[in-house]
Every structure is written in structure tokens, then in C-alpha cells.
Amino acid sequence: MRIHLLSALLVCALTAACGQSPSANEGEEAHGAEAAEFERGPHRGRMLRDGDFAIEMTIFEDGVEPEFHIYAYRGNKPVAPGEVQLSVELARLGGRVDRFAFAPQEDYLRGTGVVAEPHSFDVKIKAVEGGRTHSWTYASYEGRTTIAAEAARQGGVKSEKAGPGTVSELVDMSGRVEITPEGKADVRAWLPGRIVEMRGQLGQSVRKGQPLVRVESSHSLQVYSIPAPISGIVVEKNANVGDVTGDRALFVIADPTKLHAEFFVYPRDAERIRVGQRVDLRSLSGEARLSATVEAMLPTADLASQTLMAHVHLPASAATLFRPGMGVEGSFAISETQVPLAVRTKAIQRFRDFDVVYAKVRNTYEVRMIRIGRRTPEWTEILSGLEPGTEYVTDGAFLIRADIDKAGASHDH
Template identity: 70%
Template structure:
């Protein structure tokens, strides 16, 4: 994994639990209770009620809003008071709207349950939203609006670029199970040829040098036959480069090759398949072949599996045919690495595995809307080193942070955006 050294980033804005003034019939606003700390994040920015929820006042009437999540999915519990004395929840009607960062609105109705009003439905994570509360009691209407942000921060685009933050759009992909192997680059059998004398005799002329590029049909040598004493020409059987020269003028040509010619564009990678992987590797599978530095890579198919195993290592040999253009960066004899795609399956929604972070007790990614970043708690499925399937917690089409996610997390943790209701 490539590591980035990040320059300092100055956060221009910290949006944490900003409290709006109440509107409507109530004559007084919800008071701000605490000063901000040195980072601009409030220590306790709202008045709390007897059940440790957020207390919203309108004259002598007030409601306490809390999210209850002990042993049940998170749900709203609302308590009502008049002159700070409990009010029977059956005496009022209450609704609530939550506007999330991406603009979606969750609406809740409430029904009496014991001493409180219980919200209908689960409060989905993250608990980060702009809230509107409307209540009707004793013929009087009340409404409040406030911000309750969790796991959210704002960073300018310039600061994000300087910090190495990059994003991708979550969507459907084909996930693959990969098996990594080591190998080497070799010239294919059809890309290499020995140039031999047709009949024994004396070498009269040699017309090629080591490293010279020759074309198919070009005369490479002339040999005088020992039987007929006639001289005949020996042409190049293919186009390529002379990689070996084994004779000189005046030598007697016999069984040894005069030249060896290789076409450097006809390459394959030979990979050593260990017994534990032998049953999973098949001809036709896709393989990412890369140099040991990882700077150059190409995707190519498995051409063949040699069926005989090496006696000492018990490995089989898998041949991966490389396209002609690969010869610009892959050379015969080079060591390489390969990732064999031994299984693949379509996935409706997935994110980069490297984007996953921990936040509270959740595995998350950070969604971006404009210059604002916010956690998304994920329900995860299958995982590969590159991709992780998402079963819930993220909408398709969401932009999320892939590189620099730790910077976003650190900014959120520094600002103190807590899970506090």
C-alpha cells in the first residue's frame, strides 16, 4: 500500500452541534449553554432534561428529545413538560423531520407509550441531521429547529487536495478472488528459433552479429556442404533479434545451432503454481502481471497449465500470454508477480477496502457532499484486498473518500463530534 506524508491542514470550519434559534409561537429561544473549547467545539451546547435528552423550550412548555438505543434499534423518545412538570403524552401531538447531509428527509410520527411519546421507526445511523420538531398541545402550536451533527466535518477543497484526499463513487462492480504467485518473463516457444546448417560442412560466411535485428528470410549464413561441396544459404526462420551466436567463419557446422533468434514481442509469463492452488487455476482466467516494483502491470489470460509437476518443488507451470505491447516494459528473464482471478461475482454495491475506517463501534467510510465529509456506518459482505461488498448504510452513487480517509477521521475526532443526544 502506498503511503502519503501529509502536509499540515488547516480546517476552516468546524460544524459541531450548531444550535438554531426556535421559531413559531414560542416566544423564547433554546439557550446555548456552554462556551466553545480551544478547537471551536462546544463542550455542552444544549440544555438537558431529566432523561439526559435535549430540552427544547417554548414559554412554559418544553419537550425533551432523546434517542433510546439500549437493546433496541435507535428510536426517539420524547417527554413533555409544562412549567417543568411532566405532561401526559396523550395531551399533545408531535412530528419530527430529519434533514440529512445529502438532502434526504426522514419523517417521524409519535404515539404515547407510558410517560413518553415513542417515534415510529428506527433512527438510522449516522445520527447527524438538521432537526425540525412540531408539537400541538392545549390548542397551541410549537416548533423548534436545531442541528445535531455526528461524525461530520468541513474541509476546503484546497486543503483536501493538499492532504492527499481523493474520492470515488460507490456503485456496482464485479468482485474477484485473487491468488498471488511469483513468476518470470520468457519468450514463447514459437517466438524463438535455432538456426542450424541443413547439411554438415564448412561455414563460409556469417551475415549477422549478436544483438542484431533480422527479418524472416534474410540470409544469415552460407555453408559449403561436405558431401556435394556446393555452397548453400541459410535464411532466418523468423524475424527477431540474434540472442546467441555459436559459430565463426571456417568452423565446421554440425548439430549445434549457428544462431539463436528470438522475437521479443512474443512473451509469456511463467508462474509456479503450488499444490494448494493447483485445483483453482484454470486456462482462460484473467491474471494481473506486474513488475516487482509494481510500477508496470498488464492484464492477460492464462494460456495453458503444464500438467507435469516439478519433482523437487511439486509446482506446476502456468503460462500467461502477454500482449505485444507488453514488450516495452517486460523483458525476458525478469521476475514478476501475478494475481490470478480464480473466482468472480457481481456485487450491487462495493467500496475500496482501503477506504474503510473505524468510528466508534462501526466500520465506516466518509461520504463527501460538497466540502463536507460525514461518516457512513456500513453493513459489510464479502471482502477482497481491493474491494468490500456493502449490504447497507451507503447509497449507490455516493462519493466517498478512498485516500486520505485517516485525515478526515482525525479532523472529526479533533473537533469532538460525539454520539451525544
């Protein structure tokens, strides 16, 4: 219930902020209304008129990369495309301007170059025919919204700049946290005898050299003390005052800061796991996470399962996140590749039939259709569709998407 209420508050915050200042949402809504109201020509394009001369703007993308096809009319009758000189400028969010020249083809003027996605821009057109010059401008936005900075902050929206990254091939395995061999020690009697005093208690923290047991020797009848061999916590107590010592450990001490994770490596992965590889470790709940490295691959296989044991070193700070005996999951980076451009995988959303991220320019957000390469849970390689250095949304992208969907994602031309 608390989660649902928080989501509702976030959406309300975004809605309120968008209503406080002019936004691209208003432009989207206006464009949506305009899309229903502007005059359409015989080819279902946007009609632009100046006196008795008119042009019909279309973007043709049937089996080809999107390109402009523009038809000319005079007195509502087609004009031969060779009689018209035309140029188009598309001003995009972020300052980029795409310019198109045109050449006659059949009964239309064909633009030189691809009209790249998203088809979201301010359009400027200049046409010359019969000694007359005609100009038009209009806005055509899609996948764009503006959200006040405070509302975005309250909604958990975060961003960073796209740049080079490391994409890894990962192998996932299950394991458990254990205390390392050097992190555990037994407290044993040195000589047979009777225990006259025990100073340690279960769960007690002790320091190395601290006296824990006093024993009266059966041979000399002298009493000697047995100190703690390491610093740590008493995890086992196996004797009481008055008992006679034997081979058993009187106390077992464990240092909870000396941990490693043990993973069972199946034969199909054994040849790919190497000492020094990075491992992203997480608890079964997913709440505790850290990055560590493979410290050892034991050379012997289990007879029944044929699995090998990989030990992953955990730093002392891991004791605050993981406890001995806990189950863990690990993603082993069996290979790592530097790529020129990568984004965080969690930033990627769907828009129409595209994978997208949301570019941020001041308080305005807009889709960037991307082609992706190698992908891991953390990073995804970008092959095209995003310029290096572009600021993009890493957290809260679903809120941006919801705000755009609320206004309607127009794709009219």
C-alpha cells in the same frame, strides 16, 4: 524525507482551504463546543425550552437499534407523554428527510422507526401540548467536513458513483515471466562447414529473413547464407568466424513481445484453475500491473513437488512492463459474481466501530456506515448503508478522515 514533506503539504493545503470558506468543520467545532455547553436533562439528553415547556431529546441505543426517546416537562416537572403530540424531521446531507411520529410509552415518547447512522442531520421538532404549539431547530453533525474543490484536488481526493460490480474469489500464486516457445528460435547451419561470416551481435535487433551467417559447405565448398527465422533480438551467440558448424545453435533469437507467465499450481488449487480465467498480474514491487487470462494448464505434474504449470498469456504491450525471467505474482479469479452494489476496497475506512466510506455532496464529505459482504483487494460488496448512485471518495479518503478527526467526531445527541 520527500514523502513526509509531501504529506505535510497536502495537510496544509486542506487546512488552508477549509479556512477560506465556511465549512462543516466549523460546524463540527461549533457543535463540539455546543455539546459541552447545551443544557442536559435528567437523562443526559439535550434540553429544548419554550417558556415553561421543555422537551429532552435522547437517542436510545442500548441493546436496540437507535430510536428517539423524548421526555416532556412543564415548569421543570415531568409531563405525561400522552399529553404531548410530537413530530421530528431529520434533514440529511444529500436532501433525504427522515420523519418520525411518536407514541406514549411509560414516561417518554418513543419514536417510530430507527434513527439510522450517521447521526448527522439538521433537526426540526414540532410539539403540541395544552393547546400550544412549540417549534425548535438545531444542527447535529458527526463525521462531516467541507473542503474546497481545489484543496481536495491538490490532496489527491477522487470520487466516483457507487453501483453494480463484479466480486471475485481469488487465489494468489507466484510465478515468472518467460518467452513463449514460438517467441524463440535457433539459428543453425543447414550443412556442415566452416563459418566465413557472422553478421549478428548480442543485443542486436534483427528481422525475419535477414542474413546472419555465411557458411562454406564442407561437401560442395559453396558458400550459403542462413537467414533469421523470426524477428527479434539476438540473445545468444555461440560461434565465431572460422569455427566449424556442428549441432549447436550459432545464434538464439528471442521476440520480447511474445511472453507468458508460468505459475506453479499446488494440488489444492489445481481443480479450481481453468483456461480462460482472469488473472491480475503484478510485479514483485507492485508497480507493474495488468490483467490477463489463463491460456493453458499443462497436464503433467512435477514428480517432486506435485505442482502443475499454468500458462498465462501476456499481450504484446506487456513487454514494456515485464521482462523474461522476472518474478511475478498473480491473483486468479476462480469465480466471479455480479453484485448489485460494490465500492472500491481502498475507499473503506474505519470510523468509531464502523466500516465506512465517505459520501461526497458538492464540497461536503460525510461518513456512510456500511455493512460489507464479499471482499477482494479491488472491490467490496455493500449489503447496506449506502444508496446506489452515491458519489463516494475512492482516493485520498485518509485525508478526509484526518480532517474530520482534527475537528473531533462528535456523537452527542
